[in-house]
Amino acid sequence: MHDLAVIWDWAGFGIRWLHVITAVAWIGSSFYFIALDLGLTKAPNMPEGVYGEEWQVHGGGFYHIRKYLVAPAAMPEHLTWFKWESYSTWLSGAALLMVVYWAGAELYLIDPAKAELATWQAILISAGSLTIGWLIYDALCKSRLGTRPTTLMLLLFLLLVAMSWGYTQVFTGRAALLHLGAFTATIMTANVFFTIMPNQRVVVADLKAGRAPDPKYGEIAKLRSTHNNYLTLPVIFLMLSNHYPLAFATEYNWIIASLVFLMGVTIRHYFNVRHARGGNPTWTWLATAVIFVVLIWLSSVPMFRDEAGEAPAMSGEARVFAAAEGFAGAHEIVLGRCSMCHSREPFWEGVRWPPKGVLLETEADVARAARAIYLQAGITHAMPPANLTGIEPEERRALVAWYRAATR
Structure with missing residues (x-):
C-alpha cells in the first residue's frame, strides 16, 4: 500500500x-x-x-x-x-x-x-x-x-x-x-x-x-x-x-x-x-510597483503568528499513523531535523513562516503529514533542503519503516 x-x-x-x-x-x-x-x-x-x-x-x-x-x-x-x-x-x-x-x-x-x-x-x-x-x-x-x-x-x-x-x-x-x-x-x-x-x-x-x-x-x-x-x-x-x-x-x-x-x-x-x-x-508600471510594495508590507506587518490554543484533535487516519510502530522515533527525528523551519515560530535563520504552511511540531502535526514526510524525507532526499540539518540515512530508513508499518 x-x-x-x-x-x-x-x-x-x-x-x-x-x-x-x-x-x-x-x-x-x-x-x-x-x-x-x-x-x-x-x-x-x-x-x-x-x-x-x-x-x-x-x-x-x-x-x-x-x-x-x-x-x-x-x-x-x-x-x-x-x-x-x-x-x-x-x-x-x-x-x-x-x-x-x-x-x-x-x-x-x-x-x-x-x-x-x-x-x-x-x-x-x-x-x-x-x-x-x-x-x-x-x-x-x-x-x-x-x-x-x-x-x-x-x-x-x-x-x-x-x-x-x-x-x-x-x-x-x-x-x-x-x-x-x-x-x-x-x-x-x-x-x-x-x-x-x-x-x-x-x-x-x-x-x-x-x-x-x-x-x-x-x-x-x-x-x-x-x-x-x-x-x-x-x-x-x-x-x-x-x-x-x-x-x-x-x-x-x-x-x-x-x-x-x-x-x-x-x-x-x-x-x-x-x-x-x-x-x-508607463503609469501602469508605477501603479503595479506600488501595489506590489503594498503586498510585501501586508505579508510581514504586523507579523502573523498562530495563537491558537490546543492543537486540533487527530483524525482517524492520523491516529493510525500515530499508533503505528516506529512513530515515537519518527516524531523525534522530525523534531530534530525539520521542526526548526516547520514550526509555528520558526527559529532557522531567514525562515519566518513554516514553508508551505506545513507544521511539524506536535505528534498530531507529524501524524497528519505522514505521507508528505515519507515522500519528501523518506524515499527521496528533497527535505531538508541540501540536507542542511544533516539527516542520516538510517533516520530516513526509520521514517520509511514507520510509514510502511502504518500502511500495511
Whole structure:
C-alpha cells in the first residue's frame, strides 16, 4: 500500500504537467487574439464586412489576417475553433484539485482552527463554491449591467474580494488562494463553454442557412473574452501562490489576493494599449510597483503568528499513523531535523513562516503529514533542503519503516 503514495504523487506530477501545458496553450491563444484584435487597422478596398486587417511576420513567412466584425458572407470551407485549450486547462486543474487538495484534505485543505470540517464537508464546500461565482457573474452579465462594462468589472472585483475573504475563513491559507484561482478560472472557462462557443455556433448556423447573423452574438462574446483577458494574470499568480508562504500563510492573505486582481488589470492595460497602438501608458508600471510594495508590507506587518490554543484533535487516519510502530522515533527525528523551519515560530535563520504552511511540531502535526514526510524525507532526499540539518540515512530508513508499518 505504501507504493500507492509514490504512484499517487507521480499522478499529481503528471496532471500538474498537463495542466501547465494546456494553460500555456490557452493563455497563449488568448493573449494572441486580444493583441491581434487591438492591432487591426483599416485598409482601402477591404471586402464587405471586414473590420480591419493586419500583416504579421513569423517563422520565415508573412501572414495576412482579416477580421469580419460579425461573419463573412458565406461559410468558409476550413474553420479552426479555439475551445479545447480552455476546456483541457479547466479539466486538468479540477483533476489536480482532487488529487492534491481533496485526497490530501487533512493536510492541505482543512484548517481545524478555522472550521471543524469532516473531509466530505470540506470537499463539498470546495466543489460547490466553484459554481457560485459563475452563476452570479453570468446573471450580472445578462442584466442591464451587460451594457456597462466598467460597472460590471467593478462588481466582479467585489465578488472576488468577498470570495477571497470567505475562503480564508474556512480553508488553510494555501487552499484558500488556490481555490480563489480555481473560482476565477471556472468563470473564465464557463464563459467559453456557456457563452462564447454557443454564440459562435449560432453565427455559423446562420451562415449555413443563408441568414445574416445578428451582431449581438459577437458583441456578447467579445465582452466575455475581454473579461477573461484581464483575469488571466491573477489566476497565474494564485496558482503559483501555494509555493510562497509570504502570499498564503500571512494574516492578510485575502487582501493580498484581492490586490493581485488590480495588478492584473494594470499590467494587461499596458499591453492592451500598446497593442492598440494607443501610446505608452508607463503609469501602469508605477501603479503595479506600488501595489506590489503594498503586498510585501501586508505579508510581514504586523507579523502573523498562530495563537491558537490546543492543537486540533487527530483524525482517524492520523491516529493510525500515530499508533503505528516506529512513530515515537519518527516524531523525534522530525523534531530534530525539520521542526526548526516547520514550526509555528520558526527559529532557522531567514525562515519566518513554516514553508508551505506545513507544521511539524506536535505528534498530531507529524501524524497528519505522514505521507508528505515519507515522500519528501523518506524515499527521496528533497527535505531538508541540501540536507542542511544533516539527516542520516538510517533516520530516513526509520521514517520509511514507520510509514510502511502504518500502511500495511
